[in-house]
Amino acid sequence: MKVVEFKTTEDTTRYYLTDDKGLPIEPVLQYLKFKDNAGYARNTLRMHCIHLKHYFTFMEESEKDYEKASIDDLSRFIAWLKNPDIGKRIIPLRLEPLHKAQTINANIDTVIAFYDYLLRHEDMENHLSEKLVKFIKNPTRSYRGFLYGIAPDKPVKSHVLKMPVPQRVIKTITKEEAVVLLEVATNIRDYFLLFLLFETGMRIGEALSLWLEDFDISDCTIHICDRGEMENLAEIKTVSSPRKLDCTIELMDLFSECVCFYHDAEVKTNHVFTKLMGKHQGKAMDYGDVDNLFRTLRKKTGIHIIPHMFRHTSLSLLHSAGWEPALLKERAGHKNIYTTLNTYVHPSDEEVTEAFHKAVESLKMPDMGKADMGKGADR
Numbered sequence: 001m002k003v004v005e006f007k008t009t010e011d012t013t014r015y016y017l018t019d020d021k022g023l024p025i026e027p028v029l030q031y032l033k034f035k036d037n038a039g040y041a042r043n044t045l046r047m048h049c050i051h052l053k054h055y056f057t058f059m060e061e062s063e064k065d066y067e068k069a070s071i072d073d074l075s076r077f078i079a080w081l082k083n084p085d086i087g088k089r090i091i092p093l094r095l096e097p098l099h100k101a102q103t104i105n106a107n108i109d110t111v112i113a114f115y116d117y118l119l120r121h122e123d124m125e126n127h128l129s130e131k132l133v134k135f136i137k138n139p140t141r142s143y144r145g146f147l148y149g150i151a152p153d154k155p156v157k158s159h160v161l162k163m164p165v166p167q168r169v170i171k172t173i174t175k176e177e178a179v180v181l182l183e184v185a186t187n188i189r190d191y192f193l194l195f196l197l198f199e200t201g202m203r204i205g206e207a208l209s210l211w212l213e214d215f216d217i218s219d220c221t222i223h224i225c226d227r228g229e230m231e232n233l234a235e236i237k238t239v240s241s242p243r244k245l246d247c248t249i250e251l252m253d254l255f256s257e258c259v260c261f262y263h264d265a266e267v268k269t270n271h272v273f274t275k276l277m278g279k280h281q282g283k284a285m286d287y288g289d290v291d292n293l294f295r296t297l298r299k300k301t302g303i304h305i306i307p308h309m310f311r312h313t314s315l316s317l318l319h320s321a322g323w324e325p326a327l328l329k330e331r332a333g334h335k336n337i338y339t340t341l342n343t344y345v346h347p348s349d350e351e352v353t354e355a356f357h358k359a360v361e362s363l364k365m366p367d368m369g370k371a372d373m374g375k376g377a378d379r
Contacts (some may be wrong), residue, residue: 001053001060003046012229014043015049017056027066028052031117041237042229043205051110054081074161075090078104101163108161148300170343177303183298188261189285190293193273194256197307200245201314201331204290204307208234211270212259217252221245222335232271232286240335310344319344320351 002018014036017028031052032045040048058080059066061285064073079086083105093165099107174179178198185191196207206224214223226236236242255272262274271284290307297305315332323331329340 001057003053007306011153013233015046019047025052025056026112027118028056030121031114034117041235042233043235047106048110048113051107052114054107055111055114069115071161074108076191077162078108078161081107081278086222099329101165102168104163105165150334168343169313170316171304171309172316173303173309177301177305178310178313180301181297181303181305184297187276188254188258189273189276192258193293194310195251195254197310198250198314199247201311201318203237203241203311204246204287205234205237206241206333208232208271208285208287208290209236210272210275212272213270214261215255215272217256218251220249222247230271230284231269234284234286238333238335241333243330243333245331263369295328315344 001020002022004016006014006016008014014032014317016032019025029048029051030127032049035045035048047075055077056066058077059069059073061080062073081099084098097104120247178194180259180327182194185194193207196202197204200222202222202224209227209230210222210225211227214225215221216223222373224236224241224243224245226239226242229278252291258272262276267274267282269284270283275283275285277283277288294306297303311332318331319328325337325340325345328344329337332340332344
């Protein structure tokens with residue numbers, strides 16, 4: 001099985017799955033076309049293709065026909081994702097599962113969506129996707145809507161084969177670490193990119209999608225626009241991602257300096273961030289350039305840093321400063337407020353410690369005369 005990348009007639013990058021003979025797997029190809037026509041992002045299509053590669057590889061090793069798959073087959077697929085060697089005679093020792101629970105759930109979601117497509121498209125006799133769906137009337141959520149307790153709760157669709165996911169602790173950096181990272185930047189472009197990610201909390205794909213006209217210097221705002229797939233493969237993640245971000249004068253000054261320094265008459269792209277050297281100098285900066293930059297930052301500083309940690313840090317600082325969840329949702333460009341609540345709206349370890357020290361007096365026991373109790377024990 002192999003995931004193949006190709007260019008369409010519209011010059012967009014897409015993917016399909018081939019078997020061991022190099023032939024496309026037709027039902028997967030049709031499913032991916034359907035998702036593409038439905039407007040799914042390029043990276044989402046890529047992940048769906050990878051998930052289905054895992055599934056078809058498992059079914060091939062198990063000598064099973066995907067059209068006759070059962071719930072038991074999918075449960076064994078979960079075990080296979082944890083340890084792909086589970087069906088072999090000699091199983092290597094694996095202290096940790098190969099894939100985490102969240103990744104396994106994403107694989108299962110894709111497989112169920114694939115079978116749901118086949119059921120509606122080809123009228124398969126195997127109604128596997130329907131068998132795996134359940135409806136929860138009162139899901140456990142930390143957020144209560146405006147009509148909570150008045151209007152009846154709508155049942156929420158869930159899957160029978162859903163692995164419990166441990167509470168995710170987001171990884172952030174301190175302001176001092178952010179300063180260190182900025183100090184080791186070797187050019188204005190890199191410094192501006194790091195400053196932008198830290199202040200705005202935007203995704204790296206959104207930063208790579210920015211055009212010159214998205215910056216309003218007089219209003220100190222940045223407009224994130226959905227222009228589809230870009231020449232550097234950057235794209236907006238969700239329908240909620242297009243938004244306006246307020247920013248500081250310092251950030252706008254860096255933008256102006258970056259434009260004056262790099263955008264001369266020879267640069268033909270509208271992208272804010274461009275390549276600085278090589279045969280593609282002046283073209284849009286891409287994910288490979290970002291990977292190289294952050295690899296260098298980790299090597300120079302010893303700080304474990306990836307682009308998304310700037311986003312987590314920025315939004316966490318805003319939450320600590322008293323921002324309401326609704327404001328954080330708009331700033332982050334989240335589609336669902338539950339994503340904001342589950343990711344950012346919770347106290348940090350430092351806040352818990354500080355709150356404990358403030359309330360410690362209320363937990364102290366009154367003096368019970370320990371000295372007298374000790375004397376009584378000696379008698």
